[in-house]
Amino acid sequence: MSDAIAPFGGDNIPLKELKKEKRKIELAKKTKPKISPAVIAMAFVIAFLLMIITLLLIASGKKPPAPQPSPIPIMPSPSPVSTTSALPKSVGERLEKLEKGLNEVDLYQTELTFPMLDFNLNFEKN
């Protein structure tokens, strides 16, 4: 081991210079930190947790409704074949689905009625 040449060094290089060079490299290493595997692992864990939270939210009873079918053009010449992928193909099934849709539609949109607010603030006797 005593015959080994010091790194970056040779016989003509003084010991002080070798030390200085080493420090520079260490400093450079400190200023440019690499992404450690721990950070990457942490990133994956956070992403995984986000997905779990999402699934929990869905499982908590608030299932997202099925996507609305794309609009079908109004008369005058409707296509005899369903233009929406969500609709079943057989006529019987389509009739059932249509009937269900008509029975379920809330024409009075009870949850969305205009709020009953007092639009007359006053400080007088009524």
Added chain:
Amino acid sequence: MKLPKIFLLFYFFIVLTLCFSIVSPVFSQNELKDYQYQSEKYSQAYDDYIKARDAYLTYETLTSRDELITAARDFLYTRAIVMRTYFQILKVELKKAPDVEATQKEYLILSLDSWINWLMDSEEEIKNLQNPTLVDLLEISKRFEKNQNTFSKFAYQTLSNIILGKMRLLQSEATSINFLLADKISENGGTKDVVTLNQWMQTVKNMTYQSQKNIEQAEAYLAQLNSSSKTEQNFELYKQIQQELEKMQYKLLNAIDYQKEILREVESE
């Protein structure tokens, strides 16, 4: 294992996008809950304001006046919040409503957005009031109250468009089924003779046509609502739209019964 930062960022972006796209319908449910919760808070604030006003008008003391100022301020604040959360719900519902005319939808969403912002500013103003007087509160309230017609008009326009879109879609489907049934009759008549089945089909077609007329009438009322300038008239027109669509719903349900009967005959062979 070394991964460049850009890949990590990209991965996060994908995951977050997926999360938001899945969770967004849950958010709309939360908005409804928020609106309902704010409505309850408003009711409480309103009751407190009425009590405080009665006390002030009875006793006319400085204490009762200060209590009225506090109660009235809470009332104004919750009233603005209820209106804002209501518009937020309408916006969400309108966005996912099918078969609404694109320009109308865009116009309403933009208008609702601008009112939501206005109401948020109003909430901030009320919240940050320093020692307001009754006169200050009256002035702030007037700015809100003068928009009553506009608020109700946007609400009924949005609601009408949402429900009209749904009914258009259903009516269009009923008409499509008529075409399919007509094809089936011409392919295989079933036990009944083709002439009778075609006569039945004509009855169903007339009913679906009449239901289309109801939609057109509802659209005419909506056009009137778009140019209405009176709060009471807005509500009346919205009611008429609902009535037309109720007639349409009744006709279509009857038509479906007939369509089913025709289908049974055609398939009974």
